[in-house]
Amino acid sequence: MNLVYSKFLFVTLAQDDTRSRARLREAGGCIARGFFNEFHANGTPSNRSNETIQFLACPTPGQYNDGLLSAAFVAHVTTKYRPRLDEIETELARRLGRVATVRALAGAVQAPRYTSDALHEYAAAEHTTGDVSRNVIIPMSKTAAWWSMSMLERHSYFYPHVDRQSGNTVSGHAKAAERGIDTIYRRLYHNHDGYQRADEYDFITYFECADEHLPTFDLVRQSLRDDRRNPEWRFVIEGPEWRGHRVLRW
Ligand code: HEM
Numbered sequence: 001m002n003l004v005y006s007k008f009l010f011v012t013l014a015q016d017d018t019r020s021r022a023r024l025r026e027a028g029g030c031i032a033r034g035f036f037n038e039f040h041a042n043g044t045p046s047n048r049s050n051e052t053i054q055f056l057a058c059p060t061p062g063q064y065n066d067g068l069l070s071a072a073f074v075a076h077v078t079t080k081y082r083p084r085l086d087e088i089e090t091e092l093a094r095r096l097g098r099v100a101t102v103r104a105l106a107g108a109v110q111a112p113r114y115t116s117d118a119l120h121e122y123a124a125a126e127h128t129t130g131d132v133s134r135n136v137i138i139p140m141s142k143t144a145a146w147w148s149m150s151m152l153e154r155h156s157y158f159y160p161h162v163d164r165q166s167g168n169t170v171s172g173h174a175k176a177a178e179r180g181i182d183t184i185y186r187r188l189y190h191n192h193d194g195y196q197r198a199d200e201y202d203f204i205t206y207f208e209c210a211d212e213h214l215p216t217f218d219l220v221r222q223s224l225r226d227d228r229r230n231p232e233w234r235f236v237i238e239g240p241e242w243r244g245h246r247v248l249r250w
Contacts, residue, residue: 002108002192004050006078007085008137008204009092010071010103010242011250012061020099021250024073027095028055028250031075031088038076039248041130052078056135058244067103069240073250074137076206082108082192105139107189107204113151114158123174123181133208133246136217139201139239146235147196157232165231176230180220183213201239208246 013020035053056074064070077088085106093102112120146154158173171178180186189204191197209217227233 002082002110002190004078004080004109005082005085005192006076006107006109006189006204007089008105008206009075009077009089010068010105011073011075011092011096011100012067012070012103013072013100014098016072023096023099024250027092028073028075030095031077031092032249035077035079037248039131039246050078050080054135055247055250056244057247057250058242064240066240067101068105068139068242071103071242074242074244075250078109105137105201105204106192107201108192109187110190114155119158119174123177125181125183125185131246131248132210134211134214134217135244135246136207137242138205138207139203140205141202141237141239142195143235143237144196157230163228163231166228168228170231171229173224173230173232176223176226177220179216179223180209180213184209184217184220 011024013024032053032055035051036049038052038054041052054076056076058072058074061072062069075088075092077085079085089102089104096102115123156172160169160172160175162168163170185208187206189206191200191202193200195202207217224230225233
């Protein structure tokens with residue numbers, strides 16, 4: 001079941017000049033109306049509203065054509081009412097006109113599937129960022145072989161288990177990522193229309209942490225990619241990684 005819906009709106013300016021920046025700022029101000037701005041959220045997630053917006057910026061975006069890695073600006077909007085996200089995307093694109101292109105990735109927060117109470121207790125992290133946040137967005141999918149396994153089979157990959165390929169006892173996803181538990185806030189968005197859809201991602205993974213913990217994030221990524229520790233990654237198709245930081249407004 002989808003609990004809340006989210007959209008990441010990646011904005012690439014055609015030209016980075018004063019006029020375009022002014023349009024961007026104005027458009028950002030308009031779409032933010034009625035949402036809680038997460039820049040002010042220096043607390044735990046439990047107190048927060050479901051209707052949130054955050055503005056992210058990447059000072060040095062790459063020269064790509066995919067509209068995601070080229071984006072210097074991202075708005076991340078979350079709401080319980082899915083049609084509102086489409087309205088906001090349309091509104092943003094309309095207000096920006098030719099000044100910028102907008103590429104959207106959408107997903108929904110769902111109840112965890114593989115997380116037992118014990119795993120929840122082991123891997124739960126508090127949200128303590130806000131105005132000091134580094135933010136990483138990585139869309140990804142899993143292979144057909146992953147989705148052809150039963151839910152119970154998939155479940156084992158998140159726990160220490162015996163790897164069928166090597167016969168060794170391995171850490172599994174959660175333990176391989178252990179170093180990030182205390183310092184990296186994470187959120188998983190599922191494709192709300194289902195998995196294995198052509199030209200769409202199964203998941204959007206989203207992380208935030210303070211500056212000094214970015215190296216830990218990189219270590220966690222390396223560790224998860226090591227299929228001798230985490231065989232689950234054999235089934236992962238990684239999308240591009242967008243990195244930026246949270247700003248009060250664009
Ligand atoms: C920072 C430490 C991390 C911890 C403690 C952690 C833990 C977990 C746990 C417990 C789940 C299972 C959720 C469920 O029950 O549905 C999960 C799912 C997932 N994690 Fe992580 N994770 C971490 C970092 C990462 C990173 C860095 C990535 C990718 C770059 C990632 C990608 C995913 C994906 C794609 C899923 C969904 C997999 C699926 O449902 O098949 N995780 N993670």
